[in-house]
Amino acid sequence: MPTTATFSSRVSRSKEKILTWICLNDNALKVAVVLAYLVVVASGATTSSIGISVLREDSSHPLGLQLGESSPIRADEYNAFSPIVLSIMATGGAPTTSVLAAPADLVHRYSSGGFFESIVFFDSTLLHSASFLPDAMVFAAHWWLPALLLFLFLPKWFVQVGAGGRWGWLAAMLIVLSPAASWWTMMPIQLIAYTVAGSTLLLSAFQRFTRQERLIPTLQSIASGILIAGMPSFYIPWSLVLGLPILLATVAWIFAVRANWKPKILALGSAGLVAMVFAGGVLWENRAGIAALLESVYPGSRRSAGAAQSFGMLFGAPALGALQEMTPVGSNESELSTAFTITFVWAAFLLVGLRKFGRPRDNVVVLVLLGFGLTWLAWCTINLGDQSAAIPLLNYIQPARAAQVCGITGAVLVCLLLSRLPARPGWRLPVVSAVVCGLITAYAASLLQQSQLPVITNTFIALVAIAVAVAVFCVTRFPHKIWPMLLVSALAAVPVINANPLLFGMGDLRVSATAGYLRDQGKTARATDGVWVSDSPAFDTVMLANGVPSLSGLQRSGPDKTQWAKLDPDQAHANEWNRGGGFIYFQWLPGQPISFGNNGSDSAMVGADPCDLKLRIPNLQGIASTHPLNDPCLRADRVLKWSDQDIFTYKFS
Structure with a gap:
């Protein structure tokens, strides 16, 4: 007869095998992501709209290969973001923007030769450092780099803060496949990926300092500080909405975790010092451009107050597949697109349904993300009056912009909460969550039908609501299964599958x-x-x-x-x-x-x-x-x- 000790040993070995399989599977996914990145780089494939007809010599005979149609609304991308990248590749230095303009290094993450910005904006520095490669490959490598970092680091971040890596993969998919990411040509991904990478390296440094290592965690802290120093760049309002919650949740977790203070101080102190030095250096090197921006009539003098956005816009992301068929009435595809804000509703039910939530110090990451999520939601759902335009930082964020991407924070939050569900969560929580999320989606889609998207049919509204309900139910009811996550990813891809073209090379440019x-x-x-x-x-x-x-x-x-x-x-x-x-x-x-x-x-x-x-x-x-x-x-x-x-x-x- 096997003894109790023998049985416990077998259980322990079984758990170890399961954990090993999960780790190997996670590593296999990361290898697959890297291989996919290498494939698109080697083929020079991007989802850029620079192949649009106005940027062709003869639009009836376009050069190169493009599958799908370019997105006319993404003028900032094909007239500014991508040409700036190509210009850096052509000059081997700063892009040739108008000589009448102040330097725009900070708002476009490129270096004009400054020491600090050349390091912090490493992604643009690589454009001319990799000049030995064909231009199409360099352009594609730069294009997909934020997505690569998001998929490599977000699952690791989830593991480090006590959630399963699989939930990090789901969160990454919900971010990448959100209509906001597609119709803003991956801008939200770029604005969160580097902060996620920096936060993950910060946690890794802390863990290694705890084991009394020195060299590797010191290097990780330096890299973390450099990545974090670049957070207030590119489109700063979204940098605050997307990057700040992840960074502060990471710092809060290190403070709250039960451990000696020495590794905490070493990790936070070294990374924080590097971040402050490099951020300060970048700001100093870009003082002329910052002054020009702040003193401009537009957008420097603009200050925003909290104001309610339409319910259809806030929660209608699952129904935005219609944007692939028509330009919305009184708006455009980019302005109407949002992330999956419905995740906040889902998260609310999970918070109520989780009976053993634990002490605040054990839930500090969830609490920080929840606090930021509620702040952004309040900013774009409540008319706070003109006096709210005096609130620092918030007054730089237009409520509509907060509404467009706050669902990304919701996606991270809901995945953290899902990781806490027991293997058998019962039926009540999945059913109630699914029904309510489905009904809210149906209502939001109906409002879009009556306003910006009249092309939406009642059948379409029903299908979208059912899809949301099914997705929420399956993931909540079977949190330890892989297939519900695959189902959610597939359903999330439907509204954006044709939003952008697949372009090989750089077209006529x-x-x-x-x-x-x-x-x-x-x-x-x-x-x-x-x-x-x-x-x-x-x-x-x-x-x-x-x-x-x-x-x-x-x-x-x-x-x-x-x-x-x-x-x-x-x-x-x-x-x-x-x-x-x-x-x-x-x-x-x-x-x-x-x-x-x-x-x-x-x-x-x-x-x-x-x-x-x-x-x-x-x-x-x-x-x-x-x-x-x-x-x-x-x-x-x-x-x-x-x-x-x-x-x-x-x-x-």
Whole structure:
């Protein structure tokens, strides 16, 4: 007869085998993610919309291979984000945004040569460090890097804070497959991935310091600090909404866990010191761009107050598959897209249903994420009045922007709570959670049907509600099974499967005859401190992508007032051009005085005589025009083709 000790030993060995299988399976998933990353990099595949027809020489004969249609609403991506990346690759340094603009290193995560930003914005530094690779591969490697880091580090973070790694995989899938991530071209992923990676390394450093190791945890702390130092960059409102909860939950967990204070101080102190030094260094190196942004009419002077957003927008993410069929009424795909905010409702039922929640110190990660989630939800569901625009940090976050991505925090929160469910949670909690989540989704979808998305049918609403209910029920009822997670991932992919194209290479922006001509002109202009200018926004984009210094084009942080003084010496029209986050457009007005205007938000417009412009900007070397020019100072150079029209280029005689 086996003794009790023998039986316990067998149980222990069985548990060990199960844990080993889970670890190996988790590692196998990570290997699969890395292999998938290598495949897309090797093939130069991205979901970028730079293959859109306006960025082609001849849209009826596009170059390269693209599956699916580009997304016209993602103008920031194909006119700014991606061309900036291509410009860095072309110049081997800073991108050739407009010389009238202040540096935009901080808001686009690239380096102009500063020591601190070259390290903190390592993802952009790699663009020219990997110049030995084909451009298409470098572009794809940069494109998918945030997603790679999210899938590699978020499951590990879940394990470190006491949840199962499988729930980290589910959370990562809910983030990546959210409509907000798809219709904002992966911006939310980039804004959380580096903070997740830094937080995971911080926890790893703490654990190694606990084991009295020194070298490896010190290196991990340094890497963690560098990653965390980059959090207040790119799109700062979303950086706060997405990155801050993860970081503070990580710090709170280290403080709360039962352990000696020495490893806590070593991990938090070293990583915190590195983060402060590098963040301070980056801010100092970018002081001119920050000042330009804060002093701009738009968006620097904008402050937001808490305000209620529509219920349909908040909870309608599962029904946004209709965005693949139509442009929403009175809005657009990006503005209407959200993450899965319904996860907060799901989490609320789990909080009530978990009978043994435990002490606060054992639930500090959940409490921190819950606190942030409630804060963001309050900011976008309650009219807090104009006085709330005085609340620091929050007043930089538009309620609509908080509404779009707060569901990502909800996805992390609900997965942490699901990890606490017993193997047999019963039927009441799964059924009630599923029914309520399904009904709320149906109501939200119905509101969208009556407003922005009239294409939605009643049958579609019913199917979406049932899908949400089934997903919530299956995961809640069978929390220790893998198939419910696969089901949820498959259902989450349906609303976004065709949101973006699959593009191999970089389209006409690099391999066309026009692109080749501009690359040569860009090298000459950079070597002689020359600049170009055009009256075509689409041509501005191809100039940027090929490293041509220009007057027209991007003004992302704000204006360089010294440069604008050459056009407007008395700054009498500063209200027209003191704008950030946008573009500078030119119009040719031969024989007329220079004029200024704006589009009411982020774009400045300049009307000018080319010869007068040359007098004001002596290093002006080239003019590009959508129509022939006969000014006496101009000498015709070449006629190019771009965006299905002739572009006439001129040099100065």
